[in-house]
Amino acid sequence: MESLQNVLAGFAVVLEPTNLLYCLVGVVIGMLIGVLPGLGPAATIAILLPLTYGVEPVTAIIMLAGIFYGAQYGGTITSVLLRLPGEASSVVTVLDGHALARQGRAGTALGVAAVGSFVGGTVAIIGLTFLAPLVAGFALDFGPPEYTALALLGILLVSTIASGARVKALIAAAIGLLLATIGRDAFTGAERFTFDNLSMADGIDFVPVAMGLFGLGEILYNLEERHRAVHAPGKIANVWPSRKDLKESSGAVTRGSVLGFFLGILPGGGATIASMAAYAAEKKRAKDPSRFGKGAIEGVAGPETANNAAATSSFIPLLTLGIPANATMALMFGALLIQGITPGPQLVTEHPELFWGVVNSMYIGNVLLLIMSIPLVGVFVRILRVRAAILAPVTALITMIGAYTINNSVFDVLLVVVFGAVGYLMKKFGFEPGPLVLAFVLGSLLESSLRRSLLMFDGSAAGFFTRPISATLLVVFVVVAVLPLVRSVRERRAAQNPAQDRSAQDRSAQDRSAQNREEESV
């Protein structure tokens, strides 16, 4: 009963005019940056973080969350119309979305995507409403050993499932782990890599690192990329999907909601992976897979639903355990810390108004987005005409001021500049900053939890396997780590014996697809 009261009180929080306004501002910004290719939600949140210092914590997170899921709606528009994905999570939408647009059915694609996003988002919020308090109920069983296992798993998943080259992601994650060791050893007081500089005694602050890598790094990189001019698209007719379209895509929307929801919860999961997995799943299920890539409506509905569901459900690990599942959540983590709230197991009980306020704001945000995205598509497309020469300096300036005001520290501003340069170079050479940032955040958690656990177990590592939650997580860790190795060994063996008989080849092909499926379900 108490929880029901809290849920209702959460609605009261959302309906306060300020919060409603910030929710609207958040989703509009999200939609805008979703349309702009390059500038992703992580970068935008890094840049806009300073705007939230002055407002209440719940208001701040409502706005930032709005940016995140709003971007999932916006990203679709350019994918469909211009074959130019606004977000990484809308990359697969290009395949069938743009094909539909060329057949003159752009409106249908956009309409189905908006409806799918709405359904996916709403399903995930309902899931969040019921699942998060359940997870939080287990939170007290999460001691140092469980956090150790979870952090390990998170770092592994982030660096192996991330989009892009696996080796590069692992390198980035390793650098993140190294950066996390800077600062005073929390167990002995010894100083590590601080060069006798008091500013580094507590280690490097996470927020300037993220602002540099995502904010400044993206801005610099985009300046280079934007030289390729974008042609504004023509008119779009008939955005309302027909009943037939909706019927055709209803299966894809349902599957996308469920798939997205679960992939979003996993550390290292998130909107991009969810959208790719949903596309693969739709293609695999289809009676005629050859339609895909030529304008199959399921190819738009599935991924667009899944990315929105995942964007929402990735709040679960952050708000219940204090573990950010992806780079954007790592920034939310930072935003909460700035507000003096440490996300963790006690958040739901200690700050119910924050938790339920944010969750319930998503219902309203999704309705707002649905209303905006169908009739206002044309307006948002015009945003593409803003020149980078105006956008870039303004955003860079906001980032710098923001970095200074967190801690009144010039050192932090220098950090942003350094990591901005690092982020630019990383992007240029094909390294994703995501694994670095997450490994950096999870690295200190991993180190301190591991050492704490070993103190609790009197130095014996066996303790990790006697506790059910940590043992399960570690088994999952081993499976995830070993599977790709097994597969590559098998593939090599298959390549070495090309004279194998056909049935053996068939079998190995079956194995492979079984493994593929397993990996997707991870």
Add this chain to the structure above:
Amino acid sequence: MTTLAPRTLRTRRVLLGAGAAFAALTLAACGGNVAGGADAAGADFPTGPVTITVGQDAGGSTDLIARAVADGMAEDLGVSVPVVNRAGANGALATEEVAAKPADGHELILLNASLITITPLAVSDDEAVSLDDLEVLAGLSQDDYVLLASADSGFETFDDLKQASGDVTYGTTGVGTGSQLAQAVLFAQAEVEGTAVPFDSGSPALTAVVGDQVQVATVQLGEAKSQIDAGNVVPLLAFSAERNQFLPDVPTAVEEGYDVPVSQYRAVAAPKGLPEDVRTRLVESIDAAIATETYRSFNENNLLTPHEISGEEVTAEWTELAEKYQALTDEYDISLAEG
């Protein structure tokens, strides 16, 4: 919206002050040595905002205390008293910065006693902070530490804990904190064998003891009170010298025969070399601030025991405590830097 009115008032006062200062300057420039009477004690002070730097993040108890005092001081001084958070190295960073600022009374710092009395036992000499470069203006309050047992541990009293000697794990709020020192010394005196598990601050240490990840932990009362009241943790001992007014039924370690008085004290300080009249004026405004009803109820709400003593007394007390802790750790061969 409510803060708008006093702020405009403050701004007006600043403007008035600035105007007066300008007039005085003009007079001085004309060669007329008009001012200079004995009654001018601190008359030129303050000439602008008085900043209180806090070495901890916004929202923590140190920060809240600074803000409560700042409100009252602003009212009394007639200028704005902004609180600036400059977190880092337990507060050493902020202290070093303020100590290096001009001693004109416009730059103050809110000190935690542990930074002076306990942290130097755990960190390198470069990072250790002493009172040598500072002038303490006034002591404010005392925040007591309580030893808590998890409900699942079955401990009701400290004697129960003593029976379990050997496999006790105890949570601390970090290296070089009062929580670590108090438990290390207490367990050494009571001959309890245990393993310290340091957490990053009070809140995770408390969560760990509520979830029975560690059997006992010591945190500040203000953080633990709601969990104590909810029955999720059992208070075994308080580390204050006398019984805490908010926990009248909980014995102190001193009562039980252990010589470990550890509390967190807070005080306001300025860079060394403050002009006498400025110092007097500042102490006056701090006194005015802590006498207000708002400040009194702030202490009450945050379970802080007033410990309002003069700057000299603070310096003497903290120096004595630092020596005592040093002697205790030497006597029982405790090293805070070894976890």
